[in-house]
Amino acid sequence: MLFNEDVFKRRTELGGSIEVICGSMFSGKTEELIRRLRRAQIARLNVEIFKPKTDTRYDETDVVSHDRNSIPSTPVENASSILLLGSHVQVVGVDEAQFFDDELPYVCNTLANKGVRVIVAGLDMDFQGRPFGPMPQLMAMAESVTKVHAVCVRCGNPALYSYRLVPGEARILLGEKESYEPRCRQCYLEDGL
Template sequence: MFLEPHFSGQRSGWLEVICGSMFSGKTEELIRRLKRARIAGQHVAVYKPSIDTRYADERVVSHDSNSFQATPIAASARLLEVDDEVSVIGLDEAQFFDREVVKHVQELAYRGKRVIIAGLDMDFRGQPFGPMSDLLAVAEYITKVHAICSHCGNLATHSYRLTPDTDTVVLGERDQYEARCRKCFRMGNILDLR
């Protein structure tokens, strides 16, 4: 059962990180929180890496086709240009941002902003992905969401790549990735090495 962080009494800015494997609902949860903030009358700004054009250029889109207007940016320094009246900032696919994003989101929190960050915590090798481990370290609130393993039905924590590409960043969907539990992820990698 997911419990949303309780924010009563919190007067300064803070960081929330939503992490997990592919197909775990990270963007869905980000969009849910952003919609609730907008319903509450808060000014919201959403950003995504400009390299992520899988579904739409100027929207964050979940695998279930829910979406939210977003500004694509190539460098995380652009986050600091956010309008003063914005109180909630969303970042999707944070693993693709440069490492300076950690410094920039902390600056936004010091300015009193609520920053909600969604991203893959591990790459297809099972290693920390981009700046995500550092973002997890500095966040006040962390939510780890899980997919279902496509092989055994257990909770999935890993993104298993189905193609032979070895580049860390390979944008794709179900044709290139599966969600797998720790055991099935390891078993697949052992079989691939034969």
């Protein structure tokens, strides 16, 4: 059988997917994202990584885990920038997806429909236990969802909540261990909302 470029292109287009890595703060979401992206790089796939421009906690450009593992990325203002910059790659990684605008699910779906493997990491719930940003929509669209858990700092059980330690009602408050701690459902509810 002769090589048919149209058939090859169609197979590539059908090979796209969306993978979501979600959970609370300190659960290893970014660590898992970096692990998957490094494996794609080892496989010599063309990889591009994006994060919101507002996330400057550890580094202006790199995606950095709480364990200080890092991978170079491109900070972007909005989700549509990902579509422009990531349209000619095989794998796209997105960190801190909850901070992106509502266009992110459309962007990820468009890339996946073009044959791109899209790996997205983000908080599934905010500090009040409510679904966060575009994450619920992404989880519904994804071929796979991996929910990772931190360890509750109070009792040691699996933690799925990001408990805010500092006062304030703003939904977005960039912070680390001085501002948040992982808690299980029971320990989260003990102190109320």
